[in-house]
Amino acid sequence: MNVDQGIDQRRARRLNLRQDQKGPVIYWMSRDQRFQNNWALLFACRKARQLQQPLEVVFTLAPSFLGAPLRHYDFMFKGLAEAETSLRNAGIPMTVLFGNPEETMPDFVQKRRVGLVVSDFSPLKLVRQWKRAAAAEAPCAFYEVDAHNIVPCWLASPKQEYAARTIRPRLDALRRSFLTPFPEPVAFCQPASLSAPPVNWDELLSLLDTDHSVRPVSGITPGEAAAEQRWRSFLAETIERYDDYRNDPNAGAVSGLSPYLHFGQISAQHVAFEASQSLVSQSNLNAFIEELFIRRELSDNYCFYNEQYDTFDGLPAWAKTTLMEHAEDHRDYIYTPEQFEKAQTHDLLWNAAQLSLVETGLIHGYMRMYWAKKILEWSPTPMAAFDIAVMLNDRYALDGRDPNGYVGVAWSIGGLHDRPWSERPVYGKIRYMNASGCARKFDVSRYISTMNRISQTTLF
Ligand code: FO1
Numbered sequence: 001m002n003v004d005q006g007i008d009q010r011r012a013r014r015l016n017l018r019q020d021q022k023g024p025v026i027y028w029m030s031r032d033q034r035f036q037n038n039w040a041l042l043f044a045c046r047k048a049r050q051l052q053q054p055l056e057v058v059f060t061l062a063p064s065f066l067g068a069p070l071r072h073y074d075f076m077f078k079g080l081a082e083a084e085t086s087l088r089n090a091g092i093p094m095t096v097l098f099g100n101p102e103e104t105m106p107d108f109v110q111k112r113r114v115g116l117v118v119s120d121f122s123p124l125k126l127v128r129q130w131k132r133a134a135a136a137e138a139p140c141a142f143y144e145v146d147a148h149n150i151v152p153c154w155l156a157s158p159k160q161e162y163a164a165r166t167i168r169p170r171l172d173a174l175r176r177s178f179l180t181p182f183p184e185p186v187a188f189c190q191p192a193s194l195s196a197p198p199v200n201w202d203e204l205l206s207l208l209d210t211d212h213s214v215r216p217v218s219g220i221t222p223g224e225a226a227a228e229q230r231w232r233s234f235l236a237e238t239i240e241r242y243d244d245y246r247n248d249p250n251a252g253a254v255s256g257l258s259p260y261l262h263f264g265q266i267s268a269q270h271v272a273f274e275a276s277q278s279l280v281s282q283s284n285l286n287a288f289i290e291e292l293f294i295r296r297e298l299s300d301n302y303c304f305y306n307e308q309y310d311t312f313d314g315l316p317a318w319a320k321t322t323l324m325e326h327a328e329d330h331r332d333y334i335y336t337p338e339q340f341e342k343a344q345t346h347d348l349l350w351n352a353a354q355l356s357l358v359e360t361g362l363i364h365g366y367m368r369m370y371w372a373k374k375i376l377e378w379s380p381t382p383m384a385a386f387d388i389a390v391m392l393n394d395r396y397a398l399d400g401r402d403p404n405g406y407v408g409v410a411w412s413i414g415g416l417h418d419r420p421w422s423e424r425p426v427y428g429k430i431r432y433m434n435a436s437g438c439a440r441k442f443d444v445s446r447y448i449s450t451m452n453r454i455s456q457t458t459l460f
Contacts, residue, residue, distance in 0.1 A: 005046055006183030011039050011152050015119070015135035015142040020051060023115030023140065027057045028105065028131075029094075031122040032147040032264035033079050034224045035086035037182045040145040044118035047143075053115050057087055057094040058108060060101035061204060066126065066394060066401045069214035070205075071361055075398055077201045078222040079265045084199055086224070096199050098207055102133040109138050120264070121146035123153060123304035123403055150269045150293055151178045153300045160305035162316075163417045164290075167298050175293075179273055214395060217361040220259060227260035231271055239280050243287040248442040249364035250450065255288070259361070259398035261296070268292055291365075298417060299403040302410070309406045312386040315414035322420070322428030323382040329425040333378045337388050340375060341395075349435050349444055350374045352451035354392070359455050361398040365408075366441070368393075372412030373433045377426055386413050 003009070027044035035041070041057070048055035059080060084094040097104035109117065119131055121144055135142035146152035151174045161167040220226075234255045245253035260266040272293055275285055308314030315323075335345055343351035343358070353371040357363045363371060372389045379385035389409045394400035410416035413430070420429035438444055 007039065007043055007046060008178065008180075010155055011147075011178075012043055012118075012143045012145045013152075013154060015131060015144050016138060018139065018141050020047070021113075021115045021140040022051070023053060023113045024048075025051065025053050025055045026109070026112075026114050026117045027055065028117055028119040028134075029057050029059050029083075030120055030127060030130075032120040032267075033059075033076065033083055034227075034265050034267065035083050035090070036224065036228075037267035037270040038120075038264075039147040039182075040118055040120040041147070042183060043143070043145045047116060047118065051115060055092050057083075057092055058097060058105070059094065060097045060099075060104050060130070061208075062101055063099065063207070064209045067211070068401060069211040069395060071214045071216050071396070072398065072400070073205060073208060073210055074216035075220075075222040075259065075361075076263050077205060079224065079263050081199070081201050082223040082225065088194060088198070091194065093194055093196055094199065095196070096204060098204060101130040105130070105134040106137040109134070109140065114138070114140055116141040116143070118143045118145055120144070121148055121153060123300050123309075124401070125307050148264065148268065149297050149300055150175070150272060151297060153297070153304050156297055157301055157305075161298060161301050163419075164294050164298055167301060168294050171294060171297060179269065179276065179293075181273055182267075182270065217359075217398065219360050220256070220362070220398070222259075222263075222265065224265050227257065227266035230256055230260065231266060231274075235274065235278060235280070239275070239278075239284055239288060241284075243284045246287065246291075247366040249367050250442055250446050254365060255292075256362070258402075258404065262399040262402045262404070268296060296404060299407040302407050302416065303403040309403070309410070310390055312383040312414065315386075315410060315416060318420060319415035319428075319430060322423070323376075323414070323430065326426050326428040327381050331378060331380070331426060334380055335378050337391065340378075340388055341392060345374075345378065347374065347435065348448050349438060352448040355451045355455040357392065357396040359451075361396060363397060366438075367447075368408055369412045370433050370435075370438055372409050373427075373430075376413045376430070382413065386410075389413060 025044050025048040027041050032038050032040055045055055087094050097108055117138060117140065151171050155174065157167055157170050238253055241253045245251035257266060261268055272289060275288055303309040306314045333346060339345065340354065343354040345351055350371060353363055353367045375389045376382060376385040379388060386409060390406065393405050393409060397405060399405060407416060411418055415430045418431055421431045423429050424432055435444065
């Protein structure tokens with residue numbers, strides 16, 4: 001295993017076959033928007049030291065991104081501003097390029113005579129297209145470093161995995177060599193010229209083509225420091241209740257890290273490593289690592305190997321077959337996307353889940369499954385259900401537009417990574433959930449009144 005200064009070389013792969021050139025080293029930050037515990041930044045820094053070149057960070061801001069509304073840019077920009085400050089304090093300037101990344105990045109590489117580019121890793125096809133175009137045009141070397149997963153996605157498996165049980169042995173086999181602490185961010189390479197003024201985030205916000213009707217959320221503080229704070233309090237006060245209470249949305253027993261993980265404001269590896277070194281009981285550690293490591297990396301695996309991850313067509317064949325066999329079944333209720341969006345169904349529990357999405361940008365993991373399955377039950381077709389669930393999740397959930405979100409919808413509506421269950425109307429053999437099932441697990445009326453109270457407060 002070739003570990004060079006604490007960085008396992010298997011974390012990086014080449015996106016073109018050109019050599020490193022003489023010129024500044026660029027970390028093209030996209031998914032992992034943080035200073036600490038960032039393999040892509042550490043790899044770029046080591047390269048800069050080797051080549052005796054300055055290191056710069058570039059963020060390419062697209063005019064729009066899969067329909068992301070103001071809520072997400074507000075959260076992301078506050079996190080990026082914090083990362084910019086941390087980088088500046090380490091002598092590393094950060095530049096934001098506004099426009100289509102397929103054009104702005106190649107243009108930057110040319111103009112600045114860049115020596116080599118290091119990008120982080122996202123399996124989303126839009127981001128992969130940006131990098132494919134930029135790497136093809138770049139006259140210099142282009143590396144991709146998976147700073148998001150503990151085991152680099154392309155190493156975990158060479159193909160789409162069927163379920164957690166098939167990827168788990170592969171991830172477990174590599175866990176020992178990849179679930180490590182991070183090398184200290186030693187004094188970063190020679191400070192570059194920090195003459196550039198700080199990024200004007202407010203001006204950038206005004207340039208975006210984004211829907212301002214989905215307002216910023218108030219209940220969660222963005223950024224790397226707040227993410228770490230959230231993690232520390234979860235580890236100190238809550239993780240011991242995780243296994244027993246994680247499916248109870250009233251219990252507040254989940255980490256609340258998913259928006260921070262989505263924007264890369266905290267490292268999953270850092271969280272998993274600290275958890276495994278802590279005194280937490282084995283059952284709680286196993287349950288937490290299953291979600292944070294196995295399930296999350298299974299989601300990246302799905303999106304990486306299945307380009308139809310965001311559509312009904314990407315679903316397993318058995319699931320599409322059974323859902324289509326029941327596509328004509330009678331539906332007791334049918335709602336339009338607007339009725340779903342405005343939480344105007346007959347089901348108070350479902351409406352409460354939708355209200356939590358709209359008002360807080362968060363929905364409890366167990367409730368997201370119930371929420372998506374009822375969209376299947378009350379939509380005219382399974383294809384429509386899939387699209388409505390993805391649209392609402394991406395529009396309101398802070399962790400939307402994320403592999404975890406696409407896989408969550410595909411699991412709930414399309415049996416992805418699940419198995420066939422006993423056949424029933426509309427669902428076919430897709431696993432069924434209902435309100436009485438929820439009532440067996442938690443106090444439904446308490447959840448409903450909590451969410452209604454939240455929506456009252458934020459409405460006025
Ligand atoms: N990443 C970028 O590199 N540029 C963007 O303009 C950008 C916008 C954006 C908006 C909403 C959102 O949820 C994520 C966004 N990302 C952006 C983050 C990044 O692309 C993430 O890697 C993926 O969303 C998740 O893999």
